[in-house]
Amino acid sequence: MPIWIINAICFVGFFLLWEGVAWFTHKYIMHGFLWSWHKDHHEPGYKRFEKNDLFGVVFAALSVLLIVMGAEAWDWRFWSGLGIAAYGAAYFFVHDIFVHQRVKWFTRTNNRYLMALRKAHKIHHKKLGKEDGEAFGFLFVHRKYWPKKTNA
Ligand SMILES: [Zn+2]
């Protein structure tokens, strides 16, 4: 197999894998033994920085580590780290800017996918506590959250 295909698989694969990692981390770690880091993200009110942002820092460090380790050989580690970084960037734009509006950019949308994603995440935030949450995933949005098709 040509090397560029392997690299592309690593990049796309790690991007997709990270949705699973984010879901797992959110459900079992953030709402588990590291709830103390995630708690302030479920508290209402606006804070410039949240303790919850530390998770982003940890994932970013992991991705930088892979990129640096693979930078000389431009091997799978480089592309995998880049895949994680791309997921992190997507997560940041969609979660922090679009959903939570920490920066007031695109606040309005008619895109059904984005509306579903925002709804699912708002439902996740309805629970202020650690237990029995739902919708822990992020970019993959379950069908039940999608708005009904209208023929308007
Ligand atoms: Zn949560």
Ligand SMILES: [Zn+2]
């Ligand atoms: Zn959130």
